[in-house]
Amino acid sequence: MQVNLNGRVPERQMLTAEESGPPKRCNAREPPLLQCAELVLPYLNPSELANVSLTSKPLFKLSRTITIRRASDASRTFETLPIPFLNTVDSHPYAPFLYTRSLVLSSPLSLLRQPWGSSAVSPSAQSRLLSAESVGFVDGEGRAMSGCECEACDGGECPCAGLDGLDDVGRECGPGCWCGPECGNRLTRNGVAVRVKIVRHRRKGWGLHADQLIAKSQFVFEYAGELLTTKEAQRRHQYYDELASQGRFSSALLVVREHLPSGKACLRLNIDATRLGNIARFVNHSCDGGNLSTKLVRSSGALLPRLCFFASKDIPVDEELTFSYGEIRKRSKGLPCFCNSPSCVGTLPSEDT
């Protein structure tokens, strides 16, 4: 997936094996088998959970409750509104992936476990994941170097202002600004801004749909995930292609290129939301450009911009949210496209990473 553009916090949510530390106290009044299950099962992946559920009736019941809770909120409570999975076409109750609300620097995810589906364990522990916003301009004492000094940034006077509609690059207040998190010039910093749901399609896998009317130009969400080097993106791209050729596998590796007026690419961001990301990873491609447009947003003081999605037209309730993955189709035998738009080319866009 490529994007060309012209010129609640991830650190809170993951546990490594060591960080998970000593287990919480179990309830001694419960039968021994179940004593700690409520604390352990939320950390299991779907196949582990399925195996455990086969071992006894009580564990089957508990696993089922966890599955139902997982299907009711893909965001694991990290977004303000729950984001449910809805499936009437096959038996997949939900799609497993680790949740982050923002861009994070790549990390060894195999060490990470993120609890999901239980009220007994909430995903609130500290993590070693580094937010990409920590990569910024700092002074000798490590303080963010640029930002506004406004007490309130309303009225268009703020030097950071500049996010106003559908142009390709926007600017917002950032970590070095004096204003607080409530500042009106931090439009894209509060996670998913609209009510959405994840719906299973027969041929496209999961897709994201509006669950409310979304007005044209409204900010919808950013594309969150792991920020990769180009070398690592190329390695993963090859690996994901292999998996996709073996059967049903959906990757969510997005390459964003920003261009100078001369047409030369001047910035390349590789964002992989396949294993760690937010719900933007479920946005499918449409050959007609869909109903979302993208824009890079720079926060003052942060070195790297973030890719944000806005509604490019009024979007009614239930409509699928889509955008164009790109124009280029390098591989003649690319994956089939089922966008169903009158301008459908028949294959999904593909480029060399």
Ligand SMILES: C[S@@+](CC[C@H](N)C(=O)[O-])C[C@H]1O[C@@H](n2cnc3c(N)ncnc32)[C@H](O)[C@@H]1O
């Ligand atoms: C970013 S993911 C989108 C979410 C994905 N459908 C899922 O189930 O996780 C990209 C993948 O979705 C599928 N996809 C996206 N748009 C599609 C389309 N128009 N037709 C067919 N498959 C599509 C392809 O498998 C693609 O590699």
